[in-house]
Amino acid sequence: MLExxxxxxxxxxxxxxxxxxxxxxxxxxxxxxAWATLVTGATFALTLRLxxxxxxxxxxxxxxxxxxWPRWWGIEYRVDLLNAFILLVVAGVGFITxxxxxxxxxxxxxxxxxxxxxxxxxxxxxxxxxITVTGDAFNVYVLLEISSLTVYALIAMGKDRNRKALTAxxxxxxxxxxxxxxxxxGIGYLMMVTGTLNMExxxxxxxxxxxxxxxRTVLVAFAFLLVGLSLKMALYPLHMxxxxxxxxxxxxxxxxxxxxxxxxxxxxxxxFLFGIFGPEFSFQRLPSHLILLAGAxxxxxxxxxxxxxxxxxxxxxxxxxxGQIAYIVAGFSLANENGVAASIIHIFNHAVTKGGMFMAVxxxxxxxxxxxxxxxxxxxxxxxxxxxxxTVGGLGLVGxxxxxxxxxxxxxxxxxLDAGMWGLIxxxxxxxxxxxxxxxxxxxxxxxxxxxxxxxxxxxxxxxMMLVPMWTLIGLSLYFGVDAxxxxxxxxxxxxxxxxxxx
Amino acid sequence: MSGYFGxxxxxxxxxxxxxxxxxxxAKMNLxxxxxxxxxxxxxxxxxxxxxxxxxxxxxxxWTTIGDGSLKHLGPYxxxxxxxxxxxxxxxxxxxxxxxxxxxxxxxxxxxxxxxDEITRLDSDEIDDA
Numbered sequence: 001m002l003e004x005x006x007x008x009x010x011x012x013x014x015x016x017x018x019x020x021x022x023x024x025x026x027x028x029x030x031x032x033x034a035w036a037t038l039v040t041g042a043t044f045a046l047t048l049r050l051x052x053x054x055x056x057x058x059x060x061x062x063x064x065x066x067x068x069w070p071r072w073w074g075i076e077y078r079v080d081l082l083n084a085f086i087l088l089v090v091a092g093v094g095f096i097t098x099x100x101x102x103x104x105x106x107x108x109x110x111x112x113x114x115x116x117x118x119x120x121x122x123x124x125x126x127x128x129x130x131i132t133v134t135g136d137a138f139n140v141y142v143l144l145e146i147s148s149l150t151v152y153a154l155i156a157m158g159k160d161r162n163r164k165a166l167t168a169x170x171x172x173x174x175x176x177x178x179x180x181x182x183x184x185x186g187i188g189y190l191m192m193v194t195g196t197l198n199m200e201x202x203x204x205x206x207x208x209x210x211x212x213x214x215x216r217t218v219l220v221a222f223a224f225l226l227v228g229l230s231l232k233m234a235l236y237p238l239h240m241x242x243x244x245x246x247x248x249x250x251x252x253x254x255x256x257x258x259x260x261x262x263x264x265x266x267x268x269x270x271x272f273l274f275g276i277f278g279p280e281f282s283f284q285r286l287p288s289h290l291i292l293l294a295g296a297x298x299x300x301x302x303x304x305x306x307x308x309x310x311x312x313x314x315x316x317x318x319x320x321x322x323g324q325i326a327y328i329v330a331g332f333s334l335a336n337e338n339g340v341a342a343s344i345i346h347i348f349n350h351a352v353t354k355g356g357m358f359m360a361v362x363x364x365x366x367x368x369x370x371x372x373x374x375x376x377x378x379x380x381x382x383x384x385x386x387x388x389x390x391t392v393g394g395l396g397l398v399g400x401x402x403x404x405x406x407x408x409x410x411x412x413x414x415x416x417l418d419a420g421m422w423g424l425i426x427x428x429x430x431x432x433x434x435x436x437x438x439x440x441x442x443x444x445x446x447x448x449x450x451x452x453x454x455x456x457x458x459x460x461x462x463x464x465m466m467l468v469p470m471w472t473l474i475g476l477s478l479y480f481g482v483d484a485x486x487x488x489x490x491x492x493x494x495x496x497x498x499x500x501x502x503x
Numbered sequence: 504m505s506g507y508f509g510x511x512x513x514x515x516x517x518x519x520x521x522x523x524x525x526x527x528x529a530k531m532n533l534x535x536x537x538x539x540x541x542x543x544x545x546x547x548x549x550x551x552x553x554x555x556x557x558x559x560x561x562x563x564x565w566t567t568i569g570d571g572s573l574k575h576l577g578p579y580x581x582x583x584x585x586x587x588x589x590x591x592x593x594x595x596x597x598x599x600x601x602x603x604x605x606x607x608x609x610x611x612x613x614x615x616x617x618x619d620e621i622t623r624l625d626s627d628e629i630d631d632a
Contacts, residue, residue: 138587138590141591141594142590145594145598152601152605156605156608159608159612163612163613164625166608166609166612167609167621167625170605170606173598173602173605174527174537174540174602177540177544178527178543181544181547184547184591185547185550188550188554188584191554191584192554197583
């Protein structure tokens with residue numbers, strides 16, 4: 001037991017990595033799913049334990065040197081409050097979505113490919129966890145590509161329902177690879193200046209570099225990283241890959257992606273912009289907060305307007321995700337405590353809300369066979385629990401009090417007030433009104449229409465294996481909307497350490 | 504060799520990267536896009552390799568002289584970027600493999616690999632903003 005304790009940070013990556021590869025050997029029955037559930041469940045348990053260990057130790061971070069190589073030669077895994085929290089979110093949502101995936105995948109993916117599906121599924125979660133736990137800049141790139149490649153494959157698995165999944169996946173592959181290459185270039189330029197790949201050493205070297213503001217190599221590194229990260233986060237107007245990818249991916253994959261993939265990209269931005277460059281350089285001496293804020297404000301408005309015009313609910317929610325990411329970006333680009341805390345809280349809140357909503361949409365795909373508004377008409381009486389989950393999640397997107405979305409917006413507005421950005425408050429309110437419009441479109445179709453689609457007429461409630469994960473996530477979004485102590489305390493403490501320049 | 508032309512491999516890296524970037528954006532044929540992506544990434548490999556150069560440096564390998572003792576040839580080029588690029592090459596090959604697998608599937612599903620034709624075949628959706 002003591003051994004496990006000492007190796008927790010690396011086990012979080014190693015367990016799903018080996019477990020994921022083994023999934024491919026599990027044959028064709030329910031075994032691949034059961035194994036994937038076991039592996040993701042074990043990983044979730046490890047992250048819980050890691051969080052508990054960190055909190056119990058009282059130290060600011062746990063450092064782990066992979067293979068006992070000192071950190072300036074080898075790879076250091078470094079866990080502080082921020083990434084312990086993100087690890088918990090990714091592994092937790094990953095586990096819950098894996099349970100959910102059983103019925104959905106059985107319906108949407110041909111049986112002979114289930115073992116391969118769950119292999120890439122677990123590896124995708126592995127990559128996302130790896131990005132979060134590592135303290136080595138090049139390791140970030142490698143794990144980023146592990147998660148990206150598996151995600152491209154997962155999206156393309158939607159091809160049996162709609163061939164557009166293939167073009168969506170290829171488009172994401174090309175844009176995603178360009179984005180990741182920019183990140184690789186940024187890391188290269190940083191290495192030229194600092195001579196190291198360890199994030200904390202990079203920070204120390206940069207602090208010692210004279211005349212950082214006019215150091216051309218550092219500026220180039222910063223520019224490449226900013227563009228690459230924005231692409232991966234799907235910050236408006238670099239979000240073009242997202243709506244199609246989310247729309248045509250298998251339902252379970254959409255739920256997983258919406259809850260975790262872009263969130264981990266946001267976490268990377270925290271590490272690079274705050275951890276390595278430092279908030280002062282990134283947000284005071286360079287005008288990057290203006291670029292990010294402009295993208296975020298445009299994103300909130302235009303993606304919500306696009307969401308309103310959609311007929312496909314999956315696509316509507318995908319555009320809404322672009323808007324929600326924009327709130328997260330707006331929060332941290334304020335670079336004050338409440339703003340950064342709002343970002344961190346919203347990473348969690350949006351993960352559970354949108355994850356739950358996409359699960360509800362996936363249940364409709366299972367029972368009715370389509371996810372357009374016309375398929376959803378009149379389902380309020382036929383699938384009451386699923387539709388209630390969709391409605392509660394929708395209210396969370398709007399930011400109704402008693403939902404988690406309210407807490408995030410509350411902190412975001414507090415942060416905007418601290419920064420004296422009245423315009424941003426107006427944008428947040430406008431975004432909430434627009435969100436109300438598109439959520440109302442769903443509610444209207446669900447509760448105030450008679451079913452149109454013949455399959456919707458005799459649809460029954462979603463299977464229990466879908467309802468439980470769905471309501472777990474939606475329930476979390478309600479619970480943390482009422483009692484937000486854990487999320488907001490963690491977020492405020494993490495925000496403080498980020499703003500203190502801790503890598 | 505000094506000034507801007509003394510570091511000519513950086514110019515080559517930028518040229519390669521831009522050729523690739525142009526191809527990714529401008530080419531309608533999906534295979535050409537994949538090739539362009541490969542050129543784009545190769546440019547980045549050259550950048551990493553160039554940064555490893557040390558003035559007067561040689562390959563970081565020790566040799567033995569006549570009596571079998573080790574001979575120190577230094578100064579050495581920095582081997583770390585080379586190692587990193589080995590990893591990045593593997594990543595790049597994987598990306599190309601996944602891209603080509605997708606393109607094969609697209610050809611089967613659509614009967615074409617021209618992006619504009621695929622867009623026309625898929626033109627029944629609201630796809631803006």
